[in-house]
Amino acid sequence: MKETRLITGLKNGLKGELAVPGDKSISHRALLIGAISQGKTVIDHFLKSQDCLHTLGALQQLGVTITEQNSQVQVWGQGIEHLSPSAAPLEMGNSGTTTRLMLGLLAGRPFDSYFQGDASLSQRPMKRVSEPLAKMGAEIALTAAGTLPAKVKGHKLHGEKIALQVASAQVKSAVIFAGLQADNPTKIIEKLPTRNHTELMLRQFGAEIITAADQRTITVIPKPKLLGQQIQVPGDPSSAAFFMAAATLVPESSIILKNVSLNPTRTGFLRILQKMGGKVSILNQTKLSENSGDLKVESAKLHAIQLTAADIPAVIDELPLVALLAARATGKSKITGAEELRVKETDRIATVTEELSKLGVNIQELPDGLVISGSTKWQPVTNQLDSHGDHRIGMMLAVAALCIQGSLELQQADAVKISYPGFFADLQQLIV
Ligand SMILES: O=C(O)C1=C[C@@H](OP(=O)(O)O)[C@@H](O)[C@H](O)C1
Numbered sequence: 384m385k386e387t388r389l390i391t392g393l394k395n396g397l398k399g400e401l402a403v404p405g406d407k408s409i410s411h412r413a414l415l416i417g418a419i420s421q422g423k424t425v426i427d428h429f430l431k432s433q434d435c436l437h438t439l440g441a442l443q444q445l446g447v448t449i450t451e452q453n454s455q456v457q458v459w460g461q462g463i464e465h466l467s468p469s470a471a472p473l474e475m476g477n478s479g480t481t482t483r484l485m486l487g488l489l490a491g492r493p494f495d496s497y498f499q500g501d502a503s504l505s506q507r508p509m510k511r512v513s514e515p516l517a518k519m520g521a522e523i524a525l526t527a528a529g530t531l532p533a534k535v536k537g538h539k540l541h542g543e544k545i546a547l548q549v550a551s552a553q554v555k556s557a558v559i560f561a562g563l564q565a566d567n568p569t570k571i572i573e574k575l576p577t578r579n580h581t582e583l584m585l586r587q588f589g590a591e592i593i594t595a596a597d598q599r600t601i602t603v604i605p606k607p608k609l610l611g612q613q614i615q616v617p618g619d620p621s622s623a624a625f626f627m628a629a630a631t632l633v634p635e636s637s638i639i640l641k642n643v644s645l646n647p648t649r650t651g652f653l654r655i656l657q658k659m660g661g662k663v664s665i666l667n668q669t670k671l672s673e674n675s676g677d678l679k680v681e682s683a684k685l686h687a688i689q690l691t692a693a694d695i696p697a698v699i700d701e702l703p704l705v706a707l708l709a710a711r712a713t714g715k716s717k718i719t720g721a722e723e724l725r726v727k728e729t730d731r732i733a734t735v736t737e738e739l740s741k742l743g744v745n746i747q748e749l750p751d752g753l754v755i756s757g758s759t760k761w762q763p764v765t766n767q768l769d770s771h772g773d774h775r776i777g778m779m780l781a782v783a784a785l786c787i788q789g790s791l792e793l794q795q796a797d798a799v800k801i802s803y804p805g806f807f808a809d810l811q812q813l814i815v
């Protein structure tokens with residue numbers, strides 16, 4: 384990641400319409416669930432970003448045929464029992480989602496698998512997956528630090544009652560993929576409800592996955608007959624959030640973001656922005672593979688916000704952007720219960736603090752969050768910002784730079800390719 388980009392503060396507001404790329408979480412799952420089903424799965428609006436392409440590549444390493452035609456991705460599923468071992472390590476790149484979901488999937492296959500990832504992913508915790516899976520009979524060897532590279536020795540699995548120690552959709556999904564292969568039902572109890580795309584999509588393919596009224600107790604009935612489906616991936620709300628923030632913060636903006644997912648486990652940023660005084664309205668609601676709609680966003684003056692643990696899962700990937708909103712708002716904001724940010728692509732509590740401080744923002748780290756005193760009169764101490772190789776930090780800083788007079792350099796700007804390769808081109812489309 385070597386690319387440096389110059390970003391110039393905007394004199395005019397953002398204007399126009401944009402359809403953001405497909406949802407990253409749903410794109411990963413459409414490939415994985417398509418691969419273990421019988422028959423063809425056709426994916427519309429698949430997110431062709433580096434992370435999702437690692438899921439695609441790893442499935443090809445396991446013998447799955449995946450083709451592309453007329454901008455659709457086709458997965459030629461033959462059922463889970465047709466996955467075949469890969470002699471070479473499965474390449475996870477930078478993608479935590481690929482790794483954790485595939486560890487759950489391959490733990491129950493009758494062969495061994497090897498996983499490796501890039502330098503950032505190789506620092507991220509994997510015991511959160513290997514430990515609950517071990518209760519089901521899985522055997523996953525990690526480094527002494529509990530990280531990749533991993534060796535999965537495939538075993539028969541048994542259903543268990545599993546109380547998860549972290550609120551993580553990746554961990555929940557790993558246990559669900561293992562539970563599909565077990566010889567009796569698996570009951571998962573989450574600390575807090577997290578994004579539910581795995582459950583929704585597996586139901587569409589024919590599985591019986593029962594979610595209790597508390598939204599955090601999930602029962603997986605094993606050995607379903609899964610049949611290939613048509614998937615229409617809605618726009619990624621985590622990608623839409625960058626433009627929602629930009630349109631809010633740059634005066635005289637008014638934009639429409641088309642077909643964005645409105646799954647309530649993902650709309651935390653929308654709700655928080657509204658609570659801070661943001662002007663966001665939902666226009667046309669549509670049903671793609673999940674509920675979605677168009678979002679109209681206009682510039683607004685914001686006030687501070689307090690977030691605690693229960694707020695975090697629905698906004699986990701947008702928290703760097705919430706920090707940016709808070710940095711431009713009136714008053715002192717506090718985010719707590721967000722210690723998960725420390726184990727993302729970077730320690731996002733540290734990288735957000737380091738980079739926003741360079742812009743003159745009054746921001747302090749907490750062990751599990753941030754305290755930010757907002758102001759619209761930042762005094763940058765440098766004109767060089769750095770994504771630290773973290774896509775979400777890079778895009779948040781690009782939005783921050785739009786709010787400033789003059790130009791800033793963003794180093795390692797190409798990190799955006801991990802989840803949003805066309806980010807800078809799409810941003811340009813809204814700049815008049
Ligand atoms: O399940 C998923 O698709 C994801 C879950 C979240 O991670 P955790 O489950 O670790 O919170 C999120 O940060 C990640 O970008 C995608």
Ligand SMILES: C=C(OP(=O)(O)O)C(=O)O
Pocket residue numbers: 434477478479480481700727728775802
């Ligand atoms: C944390 C993220 O992804 P992953 O865990 O899949 O690497 C992210 O996209 O912000």
